[in-house]
Structure formats: C-alpha cells, structure tokens
Amino acid sequence: MRFSITDSKNKTFNLPINPKEFAIDAATDDKTVSVVKLGQINLIGDEKLKSIEIASTLPVKTKDVHYLSTTEVYKNGQTYLDKLTKLYKAKKPVRLVISDTKVTFKGIISEFKYGMADGFAEEYTYTLKIGEYKAHKAKKVKAKKKSKKVAKKGKSRSKPPKKISRGSKVIVNGRLHGDSAGRGPGMTERNATRKISLVAPKAKYPYHVATLSGGARGWVSKSAVKAV
Incomplete structure (x- = not known):
C-alpha cells in the first residue's frame, strides 16, 4: 500500500x-428544531x-x-x-x-x-x-444599462374645455329665451361676446347671459356657449 x-x-x-x-x-x-405537539x-x-x-x-x-x-x-x-x-x-x-x-x-x-x-x-x-475541495467559479454579471426611453411623438392631446360658471366670459351662438325653461324665445346671438350672469344647472337652457357691461340678454342652451 x-x-x-x-x-x-x-x-x-x-x-x-x-x-x-x-x-x-x-x-x-x-x-x-422543535415542533408543537411533536x-x-x-x-x-x-x-x-x-x-x-x-x-x-x-x-x-x-x-x-x-x-x-x-x-x-x-x-x-x-x-x-x-x-x-x-x-x-x-x-x-x-x-x-x-x-x-x-x-x-x-x-x-x-x-x-x-x-x-x-x-x-x-x-x-x-x-x-x-x-x-470542490471546484467553483464566480460568474460575473454585467449590470444592464438603463436605456433612455423616448416617448413616440403622437397626436397632441386637446386641452380640456374651460369650466363655465357664473362670471365666465363666453362666445354665444344661439337663440335667447325669456327663462331657463325655454319660454319666450327671442333674438339669436351670432359670435357675441357675453358673460354668464346666472346658472341653472338642471334646466334646459342653463345659462343666462349678459353684455360685458351687465345688460341682460336672455337664457341660452349649453351648446350655445363656448368659454373664451
């Protein structure tokens, strides 16, 4: 041996x-190790x-x-x-x-x-x-570089509509009425610059418009006004 x-x-x-x-x-x-009941x-x-x-x-x-x-x-x-x-x-x-x-x-x-x-x-x-002795070898791992992601150019988002409330300046295109229910239809406004003097949220014609100096004009539908 x-x-x-x-x-x-x-x-x-x-x-x-x-x-x-x-x-x-x-x-x-x-x-x-200790186990309960065992x-x-x-x-x-x-x-x-x-x-x-x-x-x-x-x-x-x-x-x-x-x-x-x-x-x-x-x-x-x-x-x-x-x-x-x-x-x-x-x-x-x-x-x-x-x-x-x-x-x-x-x-x-x-x-x-x-x-x-x-x-x-x-x-x-x-x-x-x-x-x-057991052979072993450490493996080197390279850290991945973070790529700078550039957002693809797409369609620009439209600006949200301005909120219309009492005192808002608006352009009016629509028929004027005597009250918010639509009674007493009158003249029709064309690209008229007005301001909101009263608001009746649940009414058929929710906005009462007036001239910039405060002269009353009448009630109009929601679709008839556009915020300036």
Missing part, C-alpha cells in the same frame, strides 16, 4: 512511511465537506532504513518537510491516493504539524489534514 500525493502541477511523490491509520471525516449539516425533530441537511487526516513519521536520513513503504524515496526527511510545507502554503488543491483502496481524495492542506517526539532524533513526526 502506498500513500501518494499529487500537487496542482500533476507531480507525484510517495510518503516514505505509511501511517498506522487514517480517518475520513464525513458529516451532514443537520439541524434540530417535540424535537431532526432536519437532515446537505453533506458537509469531508476531510482526511494522517499522522506518520519521516526518517531524517532514508538510507539504510529498513521499514520504508516505498522504494522511491528522497535522501532525507527534510526534503519531504519542504515539499509538504510548500504545498500547505500554496493553498492549491492536492490529491491523496491510497493504493489498494478506493480512496482518492482531492482537497486543500488545511493543517500541517511536524516536529520530533520521545527524544528520538532519527525521525520527524507529522500530522497532515486535507479538507475536501
């Missing part, structure tokens, strides 16, 4: 001594990122060490430490493959500890932790 590490440039090296054990940490992002329930979440941790030793000098796990070794342990430190600082994905198993783990080295133990100066001890 070999423990092989491949860097982001596809260069591979084997660890000289296999760890006694390895462990893959897998979990889901579950949440516990109590606590478990909401199963999505899978969290996995991690794998190995701990082993590196001979200070690999020559004449009889317990190596591979024949392809560097001359000394410091070379391995330098390589692992470089991979740790690079913050780029690596792949750990364990032969004779289905373990092929791609991730970032999130933790690397090393030193010496038990006063033994012939080998380094180290712990290596790799966190799962």
Whole structure:
C-alpha cells in the first residue's frame, strides 16, 4: 500500500512511511428544531465537506532504513518537510491516493504539524489534514444599462374645455329665451361676446347671459356657449 500525493502541477511523490491509520471525516449539516405537539425533530441537511487526516513519521536520513513503504524515496526527511510545507502554503488543491483502496481524495492542506517526539532524533513526526475541495467559479454579471426611453411623438392631446360658471366670459351662438325653461324665445346671438350672469344647472337652457357691461340678454342652451 502506498500513500501518494499529487500537487496542482500533476507531480507525484510517495510518503516514505505509511501511517498506522487514517480517518475520513464525513458529516451532514443537520439541524434540530422543535415542533408543537411533536417535540424535537431532526432536519437532515446537505453533506458537509469531508476531510482526511494522517499522522506518520519521516526518517531524517532514508538510507539504510529498513521499514520504508516505498522504494522511491528522497535522501532525507527534510526534503519531504519542504515539499509538504510548500504545498500547505500554496493553498492549491492536492490529491491523496491510497493504493489498494478506493480512496482518492482531492482537497486543500488545511493543517500541517511536524516536529520530533520521545527524544528520538532519527525521525520527524507529522500530522497532515486535507479538507475536501470542490471546484467553483464566480460568474460575473454585467449590470444592464438603463436605456433612455423616448416617448413616440403622437397626436397632441386637446386641452380640456374651460369650466363655465357664473362670471365666465363666453362666445354665444344661439337663440335667447325669456327663462331657463325655454319660454319666450327671442333674438339669436351670432359670435357675441357675453358673460354668464346666472346658472341653472338642471334646466334646459342653463345659462343666462349678459353684455360685458351687465345688460341682460336672455337664457341660452349649453351648446350655445363656448368659454373664451
């Protein structure tokens, strides 16, 4: 069995001594909530990122060490430490493959500890932790420029008619009557400039017109007057 590490440039090296054990940490992002009349329930979440941790030793000098796990070794342990430190600082994905198993783990080295133990100066001890890496890429979205909409030129809206009320100046074209009911028809006005002196809104001839100086003329229909 070999423990092989491949860097982001596809260069591979084997660890000289296999760890006694390895462990893959897998979990889901579950949440516990309380439900009325049911109590606590478990909401199963999505899978969290996995991690794998190995701990082993590196001979200070690999020559004449009889317990190596591979024949392809560097001359000394410091070379391995330098390589692992470089991979740790690079913050780029690596792949750990364990032969004779289905373990092929791609991730970032999130933790690397090393030193010496038990006063033994012939080998380094180290712990290596790799966190799962999932490729992702941010997508840039360009903001759409707001187009300046120009209203199409159409027919101009006609001005609303002026409101006619008592005191309004009007042009009269129509027959004059003695009262608002239409009794006593008299003369007919032609483009005469007058003013409204009285208003009977519901009458047949609702407007009483007079000269601009105030002289009474008579009652006329609504259609006979036009505001000036």
